[in-house]
Amino acid sequence: MEQFVIKGGKPLYGTVRVQGAKNSALPILAATLLVEGIHEIRDVPHLSDTDVMSQILQALGVKMRWDGNNVKLETSSIKTARIPEFLMRQMRSSIFLMGPLLSRLQEVIISRPGGCAIGARPIDLHLKGLSLLGAEIEEGDGFIRCSASRLTGAEVRLDLPSVGATENIMMAAVRAEGETVIKNAAREPEISDLERFLNLMGADVHGAGTDTIVIRGVQRLTPVSYEVIPDRIVAGTLAAAAVMTGGEVLLTHVIREHMQSTLNLLERAGATLKHEGDVLWVKGTSRLRGVGEVVTEPYPGFPTDMQPQVMALLSVTDGQSVISERVFDGRFKHVHELARMGADLVPRAHSVEIRGVPRLTGATVQATDLRAGAALVIAGLAAHGTTRVLGLNHIDRGYERLDRTLLQLGGQIQRWTGKIASC
Numbered sequence: 001m002e003q004f005v006i007k008g009g010k011p012l013y014g015t016v017r018v019q020g021a022k023n024s025a026l027p028i029l030a031a032t033l034l035v036e037g038i039h040e041i042r043d044v045p046h047l048s049d050t051d052v053m054s055q056i057l058q059a060l061g062v063k064m065r066w067d068g069n070n071v072k073l074e075t076s077s078i079k080t081a082r083i084p085e086f087l088m089r090q091m092r093s094s095i096f097l098m099g100p101l102l103s104r105l106q107e108v109i110i111s112r113p114g115g116c117a118i119g120a121r122p123i124d125l126h127l128k129g130l131s132l133l134g135a136e137i138e139e140g141d142g143f144i145r146c147s148a149s150r151l152t153g154a155e156v157r158l159d160l161p162s163v164g165a166t167e168n169i170m171m172a173a174v175r176a177e178g179e180t181v182i183k184n185a186a187r188e189p190e191i192s193d194l195e196r197f198l199n200l201m202g203a204d205v206h207g208a209g210t211d212t213i214v215i216r217g218v219q220r221l222t223p224v225s226y227e228v229i230p231d232r233i234v235a236g237t238l239a240a241a242a243v244m245t246g247g248e249v250l251l252t253h254v255i256r257e258h259m260q261s262t263l264n265l266l267e268r269a270g271a272t273l274k275h276e277g278d279v280l281w282v283k284g285t286s287r288l289r290g291v292g293e294v295v296t297e298p299y300p301g302f303p304t305d306m307q308p309q310v311m312a313l314l315s316v317t318d319g320q321s322v323i324s325e326r327v328f329d330g331r332f333k334h335v336h337e338l339a340r341m342g343a344d345l346v347p348r349a350h351s352v353e354i355r356g357v358p359r360l361t362g363a364t365v366q367a368t369d370l371r372a373g374a375a376l377v378i379a380g381l382a383a384h385g386t387t388r389v390l391g392l393n394h395i396d397r398g399y400e401r402l403d404r405t406l407l408q409l410g411g412q413i414q415r416w417t418g419k420i421a422s423c
């Protein structure tokens with residue numbers, strides 16, 4: 001069974017460039033469907049999620065050519081509005097096809113998206129938003145058909161600031177007739193990145209980064225060349241790994257403002273940080289301390305996508321911490337796996353109390369979702385002895401060759417693809 005085998009206890013040192021953001025690349029790739037022509041999206045990470053997105057786009061009729069991390073997409077001929085179910089189920093982000101296809105073809109047929117098992121992830125807000133723009137929604141036989149001969153601008157107030165719903169509605173609205181106002185919109189940096197991309201194509205979108213986004217429908221869009229922003233969660237994961245192993249790393253291609261809440265937390269735990277331009281210097285210490293309470297929240301609050309990695313880090317601090325998860329209702333599956341490595345964690349209803357221990361010890365552990373997997377990897381790098389992390393398919397959804405990146409920083413990690421007796 002494929003696994004990472006990690007020999008822990010070695011501080012990470014060195015420099016790495018942070019990959020482009022998964023959560024920007026996925027909606028932006030989907031948004032290329034809005035207009036026919038040749039688009040170029042740069043710094044797209046090679047991930048299983050971007051691979052599934054490519055497969056979906058190609059199944060729809062898009063021609064794609066990769067050159068390293070840059071991808072050219074020829075979107076002139078779209079032959080179907082139906083997204084193959086087996087692809088739809090492979091990731092949550094397949095839902096991003098809804099807005100652009102509805103706008104381009106006046107119809108889209110999907111099944112429920114898949115994604116990480118981190119709690120209930122309904123799509124009611126996506127559907128509600130699209131129906132307010134005039135889409136008719138029919139559900140049956142496991143499929144959802146959305147159609148609209150004409151989309152019309154409307155006011156959409158989201159019950160909660162969903163990242164995906166905000167993005168889907170933005171994409172559907174760029175060519176709708178009139179003005180759409182999204183209230184209680186999510187404010188994540190990837191939404192601002194999508195706004196920049198759409199506006200470069202000729203759209204008229206304002207307010208991303210605030211809780212009110214205004215989209216004035218335009219008639220014409222043109223394809224563009226665009227580079228996605230750096231991945232703030234990958235940068236945060238690598239920073240946490242450096243701190244937890246007592247190492248010192250330089251991360252390049254970082255937008256520090258996007259990581260403020262993560263960096264504040266690392267500093268509270270005892271890390272030393274400096275930044276200049278797009279470079280972040282992170283230094284750990286052998287005397288990490290508990291931080292009290294951490295609560296995950298929509299941006300600019302502490303990101304749920306860093307919660308498992310930070311739990312791993314806080315488990316080897318001197319003192320106590322409590323993490324409350326407020327975004328997803330099932331994102332604590334890593335708790336039992338970290339406990340196998342010696343972490344002293346007390347789960348409560350929506351929070352986990354972390355009683356710091358001096359060290360973790362290597363064990364065989366199972367990644368149950370993307371960030372849980374990342375947490376187990378960084379725990380393994382800091383632990384004494386050998387850790388085997390199973391479930392690499394989850395990690396490959398969001399980290400481009402994580403083993404190679406960590407090897408570059410001196411981590412002792414290997415990807416085993418066959419059976420292993422011992423090592």
Ligand SMILES: CC(=O)N[C@H]1[C@@H](OP(=O)(O)OP(=O)(O)OC[C@H]2O[C@@H](n3ccc(=O)[nH]c3=O)[C@H](O)[C@@H]2O)O[C@H](CO)[C@@H](O)[C@@H]1O
Binds near residue numbers: 122
């Ligand atoms: C590709 C991408 O960008 N993924 C990110 C995006 O996921 P995603 O866009 O799926 O996350 P949302 O912001 O939509 O989810 C936030 C909360 O809203 C709920 N909800 C969402 C939609 C809906 O129609 N109804 C509903 O109730 C969800 O169950 C969850 O409890 O934001 C999450 C929260 O920052 C991140 O963890 C994911 O990495």
Ligand SMILES: C=C(OP(=O)(O)O)C(=O)O
Binds near residue numbers: 091093116118371
């Ligand atoms: C939950 C995540 O992603 P997705 O929304 O793609 O499942 C994540 O990136 O941690």
